[in-house]
Amino acid sequence: MLKSPYDTDCITWSPQGRLFQIEYAMEAIKQGSLCVGLKSNDYAILATLNRAPSKLAEYQQKLYEIDEHIGLCFSGLTADGRLICKYLRTEALNYKYTHGTNINPQRLVGKLSDKAQIKTQRHSKRPYGVGCLVIGLDENGPHVYETSPDANFYEYYAVAIGARCQSAKTYLEKNYETFANLSKDELIIHAVKAVKSSAQSDVELNGRSVSVAIVGRDTPFKFLTSEEVEATLLHLGQAMEVEV
Amino acid sequence: MSGAGTGYDLSPTTYNPEGRVFQVDYAIKATENGGTIIGLKCRDGILLAGEKNVVSRMMMEGSNKYIFGVTKEIGAVITGVIPDGKSVITRARQEASQYSEFYGQPIKPTVLADRVAQYMYLFTLYGGLRPFGSTIMLAGRYQNEYRLFMLDPSGAMFEYYSCTAGKGSQVCRTEIDKLRLEDITVRDAVYHVCRMLIKSREETRDKRYEIDMGWVSEESFGLFVPVPTEFRKEMENKAKEDIEREERGE
Numbered sequence: 468m469l470k471s472p473y474d475t476d477c478i479t480w481s482p483q484g485r486l487f488q489i490e491y492a493m494e495a496i497k498q499g500s501l502c503v504g505l506k507s508n509d510y511a512i513l514a515t516l517n518r519a520p521s522k523l524a525e526y527q528q529k530l531y532e533i534d535e536h537i538g539l540c541f542s543g544l545t546a547d548g549r550l551i552c553k554y555l556r557t558e559a560l561n562y563k564y565t566h567g568t569n570i571n572p573q574r575l576v577g578k579l580s581d582k583a584q585i586k587t588q589r590h591s592k593r594p595y596g597v598g599c600l601v602i603g604l605d606e607n608g609p610h611v612y613e614t615s616p617d618a619n620f621y622e623y624y625a626v627a628i629g630a631r632c633q634s635a636k637t638y639l640e641k642n643y644e645t646f647a648n649l650s651k652d653e654l655i656i657h658a659v660k661a662v663k664s665s666a667q668s669d670v671e672l673n674g675r676s677v678s679v680a681i682v683g684r685d686t687p688f689k690f691l692t693s694e695e696v697e698a699t700l701l702h703l704g705q706a707m708e709v710e711v
Numbered sequence: 712m713s714g715a716g717t718g719y720d721l722s723p724t725t726y727n728p729e730g731r732v733f734q735v736d737y738a739i740k741a742t743e744n745g746g747t748i749i750g751l752k753c754r755d756g757i758l759l760a761g762e763k764n765v766v767s768r769m770m771m772e773g774s775n776k777y778i779f780g781v782t783k784e785i786g787a788v789i790t791g792v793i794p795d796g797k798s799v800i801t802r803a804r805q806e807a808s809q810y811s812e813f814y815g816q817p818i819k820p821t822v823l824a825d826r827v828a829q830y831m832y833l834f835t836l837y838g839g840l841r842p843f844g845s846t847i848m849l850a851g852r853y854q855n856e857y858r859l860f861m862l863d864p865s866g867a868m869f870e871y872y873s874c875t876a877g878k879g880s881q882v883c884r885t886e887i888d889k890l891r892l893e894d895i896t897v898r899d900a901v902y903h904v905c906r907m908l909i910k911s912r913e914e915t916r917d918k919r920y921e922i923d924m925g926w927v928s929e930e931s932f933g934l935f936v937p938v939p940t941e942f943r944k945e946m947e948n949k950a951k952e953d954i955e956r957e958e959r960g961e
Contacts, residue, residue: 472721478841479721482733484740486792486844581801584794590839618794622774623767636767643769 478590489587492594492616496628499542502529503635503661504600504611505625507646507654510683511602511609514658515540516629516666517676530678534559535687536569537603538680542629543616544596551599555579572603576612576620584618594618598628604682627661635661655679655691659699672700724838734842735835738864741844742791746777747879747911749904750788750848751887752859752872756897756928757850758938759788761877762908765919778925778937782807785820785851786925786935790877791864796845803827803849820851824860824868832866846876852933879911886910897928901938905950922947 473479474487481487501516517526530540531552537559541548558578562570579599586592594616601612613628614620625643627635638661646654662677670676674693677700682688691699719725720733727733746763761777777796778788781803789796806826810818827847834840842864849860861874872892875883886907895903901924908922924938 478839480734480737480741480841480844482720482737482740484737484742484744484844486741486841580794581798584798587794588798588834588841588843617792618797619775622771623769624771625769626767636769640768 476590477587477592477594486587489594489617492596493598495543495596496598496615497542497630497632499545499597499629500529501627501629501632501635501662501665502540502542502598502600503625503627503639503658504540504602504613504623505639505643505646505654505658505661506602506609506611507649508608510651510654510681510686511604511611512654512658512679512681513538513540513600513602514662514677514679516662516670516672517678519676526675528678530680530690532680532688532690533575533601534563534569536605536682537572537575537601538682538688539599539601540678540680541597541599543598547595548597548599551579551595551597554582569605571605572601572610572612573605573622575603576601576614579614580618580620583614583616587616587618600626600628602680602682602688604684609683625661627665629665631665631667633665635665638664651681651683651686655681655699656703659696659703663700663703673697674700722838723835723840723842732835735865738842738844739846742846742864742876743878743880745790745792745846745877747875747877747883747908748777748788748790748846748848749883749887749907750850750859750861750871750874751892751897751900751904752850752857753892753895753897753900753928755930756852756926757857757859758897758900758904758924758926758928759786759848759850760901760904760908760922760924761788761790762879762912762920762922765921768919772921773923776923778923780925780935781823781849782811782817782851783934784817784853784927785823785849786927787850788848788925789845791846792844795843796847799827799831799843799845799847802830806830817853819853820849820858820860821853821870823851824849824858824862824870828862828866828868831862831864835864835866848874848876850927851935852927855933857927879908882911882913883907896930897926898930901943902946902950905943905947906954909947909950909954 473481477488625639674697679691719727748761927935
């Protein structure tokens with residue numbers, strides 16, 4: 468029994484003027500694990516909570532470099548995410564080859580959204596099943612963008628998507644107004660804290676299950692090593708014990 | 712009378728026994744759920760304005776724009792499903808660019824509106840596509856004449872002195888009918904439009920929202936540009952205070 472006769476493809480409008488397939492695609496994001504993005508005046512950071520299919524498996528990577536000034540992470544159908552990553556890398560590289568300079572992150576995100584919109588308006592296609600958080604640097608400073616299957620994109624001071632992202636969002640809403648002038652290390656601590664606040668108690672947080680990446684005015688896009696992430700987690704763990 | 716949900720409404724290529732195409736009607740319904748947008752042809756130009764809910768405090772101001780420049784002298788505002796509207800604007804820009812390359816002169820607002828409407832209409836003809844869920848207002852100047860058009864998902868295009876669309880369109884319509892548009896400039900209109908947009912948010916007054924505006928007028932030398940931010944914010948605050956004062960009964 469179908470939930471509704473108007474929800475089997477994304478080219479059918481419901482009587483209330485809604486496109487159910489797109490709304491269902493947005494649900495796919497909630498199945499993916501957490502992604503957090505935040506920025507100060509000088510740096511933007513992405514942090515993700517990774518999953519492993521079993522104890523014998525390696526954690527699945529969700530954080531990717533697009534160019535030396537842009538990176539992304541995604542929540543949802545990871546296969547769609549990897550395809551998006553490949554597309555963005557190609558576009559960024561082509562732009563650099565043609566224009567001799569780095570592509571503007573907002574332009575790149577806009578291109579992705581335009582591509583995503585086409586996939587919501589053809590019978591033979593389906594919307595992307597991922598939400599992406601993109602951090603990038605341009606001459607105005609760092610930026611954090613969120614894209615979603617409905618082909619919208621937004622710019623944020625701080626954002627979280629994925630499973631149980633509400634706790635991370637609550638943490639960020641309490642603190643985001645202080646981010647502007649923080650140092651790199653303080654900002655990283657906030658990102659990891661946001662990830663921690665959404666993690667369930669039985670999830671192991673270590674340098675491989677949590678990934679962090681940063682881009683900034685003086686820092687091309689780079690991943691933090693797993694040792695650096697471990698050190699931050701340890702520092703937070705000790706700080707939490709002290710608070711208790 | 713065959714109403715909704717009786718099997719004639721699943722595809723744009725199906726008429727119901729009364730001769731309606733329901734999928735197009737549903738697409739128009741989608742535009743009624745969007746943020747309110749207004750187009751006003753005043754004495755010296757045209758003002759395009761809109762308001763939208765802001766979902767999160769952490770979202771940056773001006774994120775996800777819905778007012779666009781199409782050519783130097785023609786601008787647009789969209790409501791409904793914003794990505795659909797953006798896709799139409801991309802097409803409008805391509806049309807304008809090809810026209811000026813081919814004919815050596817800028818495209819007229821009437822011609823552009825007609826072409827964009829035909830493009831939107833195209834998507835109501837095939838089973839493999841769906842109508843755009845967006846209403847578009849185009850405003851432009853051509854040889855000292857200002858023209859304002861509204862295009863809806865069915866591909867219909869009409870020229871207007873003033874038009875509204877979106878959630879608060881009825882409230883704004885009533886307010887606009889009280890104004891004498893031939894007597895006010897776009898600059899004066901900014902205050903009136905702020906009032907209307909704020910008033911049309913009766914039920915959702917406490918939710919966060921953002922107003923955005925663009926104009927093409929004598930004072931912008933016939934170019935479509937954003938309304939200066941400080942001036943708009945000033946008028947917004949003035950409108951808010953005036954409404955609160957009236958509600959207190961002063």
